[in-house]
Structures are given as C-alpha cells and as structure tokens.
Amino acid sequence: MTNQSPRIAFIKARWHADIVDRAYDGFTDAATGLIPNAQIDPYDVPGAFEMPLLAKKLAQTGKYDAVVAAALVVDGGIYRHDFVAQAVVTGLMQAGLETGIPCFSVSLTPHNYQETDLHTAFFTEHFIKKGAEAAEAVRQVLVLESQLAELDQVSAA
Template sequence: MTNSSPYTSPARIAVIRARWHSDIVDRAHDSFVSEAATQLPQAQVDTFDVPGAFEMPLLAKKLAETGRYDAVVAIAFVVDGGIYRHDFVAGAVIDGLMQAQMTTGIPVFSVSLTPHNYQPADVLTAFFADHFVKKGAEAVEAVRQVLTLTAQLAPAQATRKSA
C-alpha cells in the first residue's frame, strides 16, 4: 500500500544526534529540520545530543516511552577508527534502535551510516557531508510516510477492538 498523501496532524519528533563527526552529522540534522518545515509544517522537532552512536538506542527508547513523541530519528556516522570493529558498534546501534521501536510502538528511524572506507581527508569528508544532507531529507519523507500509515491504521484498529 503506497500512500503519497501528506501527514497533516501536528507531529512531535525527537532527533538524536551523535557528536562524533559532528561536522558531518549536523548536515543531516540541518537537512532534516529544513525539510520537515516543508513536508511536516506543523511538526515540532526537539534535538538531543549524545556523545556517540552507541548511546542513541537507550535515549531513543526513553524518549519514545515519554509519550511526547510521534517518532524518533537517530543520526550518527560510525567509522572504522582502526582500534575496534566499527561494524560491531553499527550493528549494536541498529539492533538497539529496532528494539526501542518494537518495545515502545513509537517508530524509530536511523540515519546512522557506516562507510566501508572513511579517512578524514577533505574529499571524503565533503562526500559524506553532502550525502548526509540527502539522508536527512530522505528521513523526513520516511517519517511522513510512516506517520501517515499509522494514522490510517488507527481507525481500523479502534474498530476491531470495539467489535
């Protein structure tokens, strides 16, 4: 079921951004906020900073449990620093974000990217910074679609429960 109709209710969205590689992560955040103003004009976006990606799942769960948010978006850039296996961190983060949404029933979106090859060279930093702008805008579209579907399902679920 594809639906391109806009989500029209006021939404409250929590955005969690990791501060490692903030120069890149902030590009997705700024893009998300800017695009949300267009696609979800009544939305309130609250931003929360955490040290790194590993801290995002617990905060996502806690924010979702407050009942104040319709969606949570987590933004991070997890790179291989040569000391530990970044894929373990990335996997734990994604698993944790999935668990947060499955436990709370609040959708949690990931703009947490893990490149295979990143070194802090100007050309790579510029590439990923630009890519994060695109990912921030795509996240708004994903949030809008899921909130629209959730709103459409709510009357059907209420009808089934009362029957």
C-alpha cells in the same frame, strides 16, 4: 495524519558532529514541507552507541510520535566498527518494537572514511540527503499510523 502537529525527537551523535549535524539540517529542511507543524526536538549524545537507550527513553515519555537518530560510525582501526553499527541499528529497532514509537536510523558506516576534504565534503552532502530521506520516511510512517488508528476506531464502533 491524525496528529496535525507531530513531535519528533532527533538524536545526534557528537563524533564527527560537523558531518552528522547535516542530517539534522536535511531532516528539518525537508520536514518543513513534508510534515507541516512538526515540532522537532534535537538531543545530543557522545557517540552512536548511546543512541538506542536515549531513543527508548524518549519514546517511553509518550511525548513523541517518532524518534530519529543520526551518527557516522567509522573504522578507527582499533575496533570493528561494524559491531558498533550493528548494535546501534538493532538497539533502535528494539526501542521501536518495545515502545510502539517508530525509531529511524540515519547512521552511516563507511568502510573508507578519512578526514580529508574530499571525504568530508562527500559525507556532508550525503548526510543532508539522508536526513531529507528520513523526513520522508517519518511522513510515510505517520500517515500509516494514522490509517491504522482510523481502522481501530472503525472496528471499535
């Protein structure tokens, strides 16, 4: 990586925060070994729908090498949660495309989530795993970004 001290924004939706925050835990734990010297700045938003706009604003600051966003979007029985989930993923992708800063999603949309001990335990563990996987994905993209920067320097010379 060109930037030996990358700065990463991590956005956390507050709906089901007890579960969603485990993605942050998994990310930071894995990043310690995968992305040494990374500065990870957490940000909270009310829900998943607010994540893409904040991701874009953070990316536009020029201070971040990557943005990660985590949420648990569940079927509340009133609206189609799949529409929210699709809007969030599309919004994060658009934020990355418009700013050139990679944006990652650790947003899960289970079809069957109930606030039982069994489901809570399952998704808590799953978010830890997904957070760690996101750290690996960020590492891989930062390495790729570094390689692309080196290609630009060679072609400019």
